[in-house]
Amino acid sequence: MSAPAPPLAAIPPDIRSLADYERRAAAHMPAESWTYLQEGSGDGLTLAANRAAFDRIGLLPRILSDLRGGTTQTTLLGARHAAPLLLAPVAYQRIAHPDGELATIRAASALETGMVVSTLASVTLEEIAAARAAAARELGAPAAPLWFQLYLQESRDASLALVRRAEAAGYQAIMLTVDAAIKRASFTLPAGVDAANLRGLPRPAQTAQPLGRILFGTALADAAPRWDDLAWLRRETKLPILLKGVMAPDDARIAREQGADGLVVSNHGGRVLDGMPSALDLLPAVRAAVGDALPLLIDGSVRRGADIAKALALGADAVMIGRPQIHALAVAGMAGVAHALLMLRSELEHAMAQLGCPTVTALTPDRLRLP
Template sequence: MSSNSLDAAARPRIPAGIAGVADYEPHARERMDPAAWAYLCGGAGDEITLRANREAWDALRLLPRVLRPLADGCAGIELLGRRLASPLLVAPMAFQRLAHADGEAATALAAAAQGAGMVLSAQASQRLEDVAALVRDEAGRGPLWFQLYLQRERAHTLELVQRTEAAGFEALVLTVDAPTSGARDRERRAGFCLPPGISAVNLRPQPSQPQTQDFFAQVVAQAPTWDDVAWLRSATKLPLLLKGVLHPADARQALALGVAGLIVSNHGGRTLDTAVSTARALPRIADALGGALPLLVDGGIRRGTDVLKALALGAHAVLLGRPVLHGLATAGALGVAHVLRLVRDEFEIAMALCGCACVADIGPELIDPPA
């Protein structure tokens, strides 16, 4: 953590009037560099998928049950052999020091304090060993996972995996939906580039590639395939989850390869614009898996009711992305902890109002079918 964060006079405070996580967004935007905001909060193309993620959760209607016993209720879940206080994890997000000087360290501490899971990005702006050391021995913390992209050289991927294992991470999350970056117009208009002192400190610098007119000649050589997934699974002792699955056929192939779980994700709308929203993709993936794998989802989740809807559609847990960054930018670790607490509290309220004493009571019958 930065020395400034320990100074009582400079200690961040939660602004007055914060009632839900959306209230953090204007405060975060005020505090962040406009180009960094465009990078962290923008999407690809016309940002249709970015908007659709949110709109799809809003469009779902709940069909609550009443007069059901709620004594001794609990929002906890089991996930990959770990007990979580609630089905909330922090999604992997790059370069969090763009939002706050304390970066990923603050986010990890806040997640641990709230019993939420933390997925550290391969493009973190702080060393994975340092982040893990802050929280791995904390009692009551959620699971600590590491997200990675396959590197151009398998030896470099293996080196990163071995560091992850040694640092105490408990699972690997392989992002599979980004063989190239999306065409992010907002980011390009803002002229975003990483400022001095912020970089992907856990990755080896990549040599520049000669530019050619053939896009596929540049991308295909490094784009991962199912063979790479099989290799990675054999190269690590950690459970391997795939993040970025939207098509049921890919879910079935992942199941056949023996991965430990799937994350339904469209990269927060940052890669392929007009890709299906995660709320629409989720039930199809759940049907394809038939409960055979842990299933998580991200993209547009802002309310506790969204979490309940996700579980009703077949997810076992959800990942929160941009709201965490908004809390971080506004009030550091305190802001992140508050965001996580707000969503958890709303989720527990939604459970009670839908007649669910425990997560196992949440099922598809709570979603009103479209007319």
């Protein structure tokens, strides 16, 4: 097998969409890492459903609208975002590029885009926060929003240590991922890449369970997070908490009652329970369940600015992208991720302008043609 190609020093002119990065990225990553990045669980039904949900929806422009003062800006949890778009937490970014998460945060800073740093980041959360501060200084711009994604550890002390580190480093929100406690074991990390934030913490008895082995009764199943863990976290931190991986409208209602400050409607990019519908299909019911005030994000196969417009029209406040940031990172490092974010933002502006929506709040269900 040939070695992966090094990242490109310049962005090739034929890259005009996120799909173009995806097509090129395989050549820049070891084969096993590429499979890990791209895979869905089971038969890939949910992975396919994620994309199909966006493609099924049509857009219905209103003509002759006043676009003066138009902007993609939005406010989430009191902070300004240049667009309703964030970088989803994606583990081990150094599998795609030697700079890993440091390149990603520099790109996010340049594009004033929020980044959600994974518990399983391959660079420490403090180094990422420092790179963000340095980028803001260089750019003379406000620092980009920075959130920490938490996977609960086997002990609450270990979880709390991570939260305290995130607070101390200036992270502005905790995104608690609740849909991936039970994972299949599959991937061996390449040499030199590790979960940098978990160094020194007790290693869990088990982090994943190969299919074909009994699960119930194991330490992994017994340690799966429960609702009282959310209540505990709520008591322990003043940071806003977003729950990631909420799909059932009834769970969304309970999460709001238990003090969640926001939700991410997500099936983890089709990587956990195969057979789940797309987040987009569930979004209107989740919005109806929680009311207008609670911030709702969605992710899963967002690949075009028009996808962002569709998600917002169906009730989302913002979307996140997962795999595309890694495709761009593998192809062209920081510049690639910045370019990918810029393309998405530009596509969103074009979609909004052509729909006759000068602001994100103008994106309403009447701009859609639903199947």
